[in-house]
Amino acid sequence: MSWRGVLALAAALCLPTPVSADWRLAPIAGTTIRTETGFVDLDGTASRRHPLFGASLTRLSSGLFGLEVEATVVPSVFTGHQLVDASRVLTGSASLVVASPRSVWRIRPYAVLGVSLVRSTSSDAANLLPISSTQPGFHLGAGAWVPIAKRVAFRGDVRFLRTTTGDDSAFAVHGGYIEMGRITGGIAVIF
Numbered sequence: 001m002s003w004r005g006v007l008a009l010a011a012a013l014c015l016p017t018p019v020s021a022d023w024r025l026a027p028i029a030g031t032t033i034r035t036e037t038g039f040v041d042l043d044g045t046a047s048r049r050h051p052l053f054g055a056s057l058t059r060l061s062s063g064l065f066g067l068e069v070e071a072t073v074v075p076s077v078f079t080g081h082q083l084v085d086a087s088r089v090l091t092g093s094a095s096l097v098v099a100s101p102r103s104v105w106r107i108r109p110y111a112v113l114g115v116s117l118v119r120s121t122s123s124d125a126a127n128l129l130p131i132s133s134t135q136p137g138f139h140l141g142a143g144a145w146v147p148i149a150k151r152v153a154f155r156g157d158v159r160f161l162r163t164t165t166g167d168d169s170a171f172a173v174h175g176g177y178i179e180m181g182r183i184t185g186g187i188a189v190i191f
Contacts, residue, residue, distance in 0.1 A: 021062065021066075023057065023058070023059055023190070023191050024189070025055070025057050025191070027055050030183045031050065031052060031182065032052055034181045035048075035180040037120075037178050038165060039176045040129045045080040045084075046078055054073060054091075055070070056070040057069050058097060058155075063101055063102075064098055064101060065099075067094070068112060069092075071090070071093075072091045074090075077089050083125055084124050086122070086123050087120075087121060087131070089119070089180075091116050091119075091137075093116040093117070095112040095113060096113055097110050098111045107146050111141070111142045112140065114140075115137070116139050117135075117137070118134070118135050118137050118161070118178055119133070120135075135164050137161055139162070140159065141157050142157060143157025143158065144156060145188075153187075155188050157183075158181065159182050159184075161180050161182070162178075
């Protein structure tokens with residue numbers, strides 16, 4: 001059985017039948033930090049901070065465990081407008097959430113661990129070194145849910161994402177990969 005299968009089985013067995021659970025839908029925004037890549041970065045911009053936008057849907061019980069799916073886009077990761085015209089990194093992820101029980105604290109700190117699918121693209125002016133790669137990856141992080149009103153909460157977290165190393169592009173240096181940290185926040189509607 002693969003580690004993904006073990007993670008899925010553990011999540012299914014560990015999730016208690018919730019006494020009460022809620023869904024949290026949150027648009028999120030933030031910034032990347034400390035990005036590294038094995039792809040050719042023609043404009044030398046990948047390591048800079050870049051805005052990040054997305055949405056998350058979290059199923060959080062009143063106990064310890066929950067599940068989350070999330071999608072994000074980071075525009076212009078490789079774009080410096082010297083050689084690279086357009087680029088972006090898209091992520092889709094599924095996570096196990098471990099949060100403090102609702103009965104312990106009003107603010108709910110949490111940790112996430114999950115798997116991701118990461119799509120990296122870049123096109124340069126001469127179309128000599130394009131990037132077009134889709135890779136699996138993993139992520140982990142920590143954050144907190146802060147209640148604002150009965151059906152509204154603030155979500156803030158820090159995460160680390162790493163893809164596998166592979167030669168998905170003929171022009172990848174040291175194998176194409178993306179490794180990035182990120183800081184995000186968002187206001188969630190609870191239903």
